[in-house]
Amino acid sequence: MTAKIINGTEIAKHIRHSLNEKISLLKTPPVLAVILAGSDPASEIYVKNKEKACHEVGITARTHKFSANVSEKELLDLLNDLNRAPDINGILVQLPLPAHINSEKILQAVSPAKDVDGFHPLNTG
Template identity: 60%
Template sequence: MSSAVEAPAAVLIPGKRIAARLSAQVAAEAQAFLHAHGHPPALAVVLAGDDPASGIYVRRKVAECGKAGIRSIGHRLPATVAEADLLALIDDLNRDPAIHGILVQLPLPPHIDASRVLDAIDPRKDVDGFHPVNVGRLSTGTDGLVPCTPLGCMMLLDTVIDDFRGRHAVVIGKSNIVGKPIAMLLLERECTVTVTHIATQGLREIVRGADIVVAAAGAPLLVRGDWIRPGAVVIDVGITRVVDPGSGDRTRIVGDCASAEMAHAAAVTPVPGGVGPMTIACLLANTLRAARAQTRRTAS
C-alpha cells in the first residue's frame, strides 16, 4: 500500500535566536570598547507621556542595553511637556560627548511635532535611523545609520537567501519606519521591488508573484496562505493583540500573515519571536556603531 508523501513544512526563521547571537556579539564588542576608551557606549532614551505600550518597550530596551554593556540614561517627561523643552533636551544630548545615541520613543504626545523632534537629533546619534540625513544616505547607498526593524529584517533574510539579485520582493506598507527603508535595502541587493499600500489595487495577485514578501501593514492576518507562492520567503513585521474567537476575553498576538496557512513557503518568521527581537538587537548594534564613529572622529 502506498503512502502519501507529506510536503516539507516552511522553515521557521528563529528571530529570537539570531537576535541573541547579535546581542552577544555586541556585548563582547562593547566590553572591548570600554577597555579601549574607559567608558561604555551610551544611549539616552527619551519617553514623553504615559503610553503603556511605550513604557513596556522602553523598559525592554533599557534591560537589553544593560545585558549588552551599554549604558542607558533615561529621560522620563510628562505628557504635558512643552515641545520647546523637549527640543532643548535633545540639544543638550546632542552636545554631550558622553552620549553616543539618542532614542525618542514614539508616539509623542499629540501637541508635539514628532518630525521636528526627530529632525533635531544629531544624525551621528540617530540610532533609530529616522533623521533625513540618514534616510538620504540609505537611499543613495552610502554610509549611515539604518532603521532597526528593516535592518533586522535583512539579517533574517540573509539566513535563508544566498543571492537576492533578480528576485521579486513585495513590501506591504509604505511607512517611513519599515516599508520605505526595507524597500531601499532590498533594492541595494538588486531585488526588483514592489511597494504596496492601502490604495493598491489587486494586492493578492501582486503578492502571489513575489519571491520575498515583507508584510508591514499593521493589519492582522491580512496575508492569507493562498497569497503566497510555493517557495517564497515571508517576513512578518506586523504584531497585533486580538481577541481569540470563542474564548471570551482571552487574547493572542498575531502578525500580518496567517502563517499557519503557509507550510508551502520556503521560510517564514514567527509572531511573536521573529522580527521583534531583531529590532532591539539592531538598536544595540547601532548604538555601538555610533559610539565607535564618534570616538574615531574625536581622536582624529
C-alpha cells in the first residue's frame, strides 16, 4: 500500500463550504454560547478563532467573557440560563478556568445535549 498525502486545508475548506450550505437552509442559524473566564492569551486566541469559524459557516457565536475573579456561582448561574435557553444550541466552556473555579463542577453543569466539547460525563462514556 502506498501512502497518500492529504491536503488538510482543502478538506477543511470543503467541510466549511458544505456546512455553510446546510446551515443556510435552516430557518434560524445555530447559536454557540462560549464562556471565557480570565485573560489567558492562548484561550483568547482560541475563542477568537472559534468565533471566526462560526461566522464563516453561518453559526452565531455569543461569547460571555468574565474577569479572572469571576465566582463559580456566576458561571453556574449563566450555565443554568444557557441550558434552559431554547435559542442556544451549543455551549463551549473554554479551559483552563481560573484556579479558584472547580472546572469539573462547571463542565458537569453543561447540559449533555448542548456540550459541544463532549466533556460532560454522559458524553465521555
